[in-house]
Amino acid sequence: AAQAYAKLPQGTALLHITGDRLNEKQFLHDHGIPVTSFAPVTDLQSLNYALNRVGTPAILKTAAGGYDGHGQTDLDTAVVTKAASALLTQPCILEARQKFRTEVSMMVTRSAAGVVTTFPLVENQHQHHILHTTIAPANVQPSVHSAARKIAVSIAESLELRGVLGIEFFVLPDDTLLVNELAPRPHNSGHYTIEACNISQFEAHIRSICGLPIPAITQTSPAVMRNLLGDDLTVARQQLVEHPEWHFHDY
Incomplete structure (x- = not known):
């Protein structure tokens, strides 16, 4: 219905797929993407x-x-x-329920011309089901980085993606990957890109939906992202003046 009232370059199909976990898992399975x-x-x-x-x-x-x-x-x-x-x-x-070694994620984008570009694979640590820390790049074998990139490209092409998409993976004990979840938007685990990549996930999203070219994405420095909630916000504000290498985003 939204398409009848406004031009949405990214369309609404992705929301239909990712707004229902069963639709999402079935879509991935039908396109040969490994899932539980x-x-x-x-x-x-x-x-x-x-x-x-x-x-x-x-x-x-x-x-x-x-x-x-x-x-x-x-x-x-x-x-x-x-x-x-x-x-x-x-x-x-x-x-x-899977026994996994670690959780990782990758942001992927696709230009209006159909060129798929990925951000680096990152490692995520959760507390009480909430993202706590992201380490970029992920401390996993090179083969895992390559496998994640291949899966991300396949998903982006299958979706005819416009904008950015977050893909969450489980890394199993044998270093194989399972896709856990898709996030059809900029993602918490991609916030490090604001300072640590040549373009951020937000710029990539805007470039994609506006039909602008997307350059090859590179990470310019290692980074750690800490998700601040509750009292952590107060502590971070107090300590920020002592850490010029920190970048604080309150939103």
């Missing part, structure tokens, strides 16, 4: 079927909504918990 095992869930009967198909441990998530750990619960066994039953008032997805 999953199954749709609409009620208790389909949850039991999904548990038999996906196995445990697993994570039950609402298909829409939910963020930073909200709208999901762990299932360590096939016994349906009260927390799981409470989620079944809306469509859900059951995903196999």
